[in-house]
Amino acid sequence: MDFSLNDEQRAWQMKARKFADEVLRPASLARDRIADPAKTIDWDIIKQGSKLGFRTAVVPKEYGGHAIDFVTQALVMAELARGDSAMSKAFSQCWKWSHLISMACTQDQKDRFLKPFMADDTFVLGKGITEPSGGSDNRLPPDDPKAGVKLRAVRDGDDWILNGEKTFIANGNVGKLFFLDVRTDPNAPLRNAVTLFLVPKDTPGFRVGKVFNKSGWRFYQNGEMIFENARVPHANVIGEVNGAYAKSTGDASGDLFGDLELAANALGVCDAACEQSINLARTATQGGKLLKEQQVVQLKINRMCALTEALRSFVMRVAYEHDQRAHSANAGLVMNLATDIIQEVAELNADIHDSAGILDENADKLVRDAFIWSHLAGDAVQRMKVSRRVLK
Ligand SMILES: Cc1cc2nc3c(=O)[nH]c(=O)nc-3n(C[C@H](O)[C@H](O)[C@H](O)COP(=O)(O)OP(=O)(O)OC[C@H]3O[C@@H](n4cnc5c(N)ncnc54)[C@H](O)[C@@H]3O)c2cc1C
Missing domain, CATH: 2.40.110.10 (Butyryl-CoA Dehydrogenase, subunit A, domain 2)
Incomplete structure (x- = not known):
């Protein structure tokens, strides 16, 4: 299998990496600490990301969007989530629904809703x-x-x-x-x-x-x-009255966008967790030795990296399958597996920080963000849904 990226995919990946490093990560903890849950969003970040195309990334070009393919979506999501998982989700939440307007809506609905969505950087x-x-x-x-x-x-x-x-x-x-x-x-x-x-x-x-x-x-x-x-x-x-569960509307779009986007987001969080642990292991000492020389820490970092790389391979494979229109139960399986991997990797990262894993706000935030996956992608019902597809 060819894993090389074309110039356009690489350019989107680099643009997302820069935005994550320069805008998302520096703002991440400050937004997270805001006590009032209705005041955590930063419209300036949404506007900046929108101007770079992250909000309208999947809208077809004929409507003014960027029509990025699934491999690019996975790359962008993982990079943005490495900066801040919730901020990246604020952009990708627009992907499946803007795509649905362009795919399933009438011309009148597109005129009334897709045009204003495209024109307004704060339209989510x-x-x-x-x-x-x-x-x-x-x-x-x-x-x-x-x-x-x-x-x-x-x-x-x-x-x-x-x-x-x-x-x-x-x-x-x-x-x-x-x-x-x-x-x-x-x-x-x-x-x-x-x-x-x-x-x-x-x-x-x-x-x-x-x-x-x-x-x-x-x-x-x-x-x-x-x-x-x-x-x-x-x-x-x-679509049709009483037809919301027909394949032509919500379900089809959800299968395509929801699963991969969440798995790629989890990958970004795993990358951030590995980065935090590796940085700590290279600089902190215990018992007169750097953490990176402690065998238990080595084994934990080994596990974190192996899980993260395995998730990366699966995410990119599913993205590739989507681009080939070869949809399968893999879309759901990768989302379920991402739940297990993000939670294990985030916990290992907090564990390597030890008490500081609770006190270190960076490590703690990744655990709290990772916990969300149990309520989106890895709860019993989502797993049963995917299993039924496997067993069909
Ligand atoms: C961050 C976040 C974002 C969300 N965004 C949205 C959104 O944009 N739109 C939206 O509509 N919803 C959203 N939700 C809600 C989410 O989809 C629901 O929480 C989820 O579907 C579970 O529903 P519930 O919480 O009512 O739990 P319930 O349906 O009451 O289930 C409770 C428990 O019982 C288990 N259970 C239920 N039925 C079965 C069964 N048949 N067999 C086995 N176990 C079962 C469940 O797995 C769960 O553990 C969001 C949730 C979160 C946390």
Whole structure:
């Protein structure tokens, strides 16, 4: 297999590395320390990254985007995440949804939503699936019509009236446009009962509730979204009514973008953890010897590097497979494996710092960020979903 990068891929990688070193990493701890979870985002960073193309990276060129391939996406994500994992996620969260607008929306929807997204450096996107009653049933839907999405839409002439809530939604309090899974049939199982709506932030009847005080990924905010007789035009429905779970909309995009992007982000965190441990081992002493001369430290760093390089190989292979349109269960497997690897590597890094692993804010932050993967990519339901694909 040829692992060499072309000039364009190398240029994006270098641009991301420079931005991570010069802008993300220097701001990382300061943003992380902000106590109010609604104030952690730095719009100047989003603007700077947007001007470099990170926000609009996957939008097709015909709409003014950069249409970077999957190998480039993985390279960019890993580099940005090495600087700050949550900041890099703030950019990549726009990838799958801007791609979805360009792939699945009508020309009218593209004119109304993709154009403003392209024109505004602070225009970030979100997707609302999870609700206070739970998130898992929406990802692995049971047949019981009572399970899953409760946010309800009822048709009223040319509009739909929405009532209910979404919760834990990334960018939920800062996004300007949301994709929402909404129940449009109360009696059918979820697979045939949910419609995908485009809902702008300024929709009458929609307001933001609480912003969650997460332990990790603090820059990347999660909020509650509350809908009280919110009026959304039928023209904002994507695809067919009750067709949100069809392959042509959310699922297809999620499979392609969500999994690889998270695995590549984890790779960047592993790179940062290895870097921290290697730097410490080269400079700190215990028992009259540099840490790097202590056998236990050598073995731990060996394990961290081996896991990180194994993850890099798997991430790049899946990116390559995506570019060849050879999609497989590997996309999900790499995301699940990334969860295990990022958590082991971040913990080993904190461990090598010893007590300072708790006190050293850099090592501690990587552990807190890594913990997030259990709730995104490596929980039981995500693993069951991937296993079902393997076993099909
Ligand atoms: C940082 C972050 C960002 C997020 N961003 C978004 C977002 O942008 N949009 C969005 O919609 N949601 C988002 N979420 C929410 C996330 O998708 C949900 O937390 C997740 O789907 C789990 O749902 P839940 O928390 O309601 O847990 P529940 O569904 O209540 O599950 C609780 C526990 O039971 C287990 N479980 C549930 N069902 C089964 C089953 N059938 N078999 C075995 N075990 C099961 C789960 O694995 C979990 O351990 C985000 C969460 C985090 C932490």
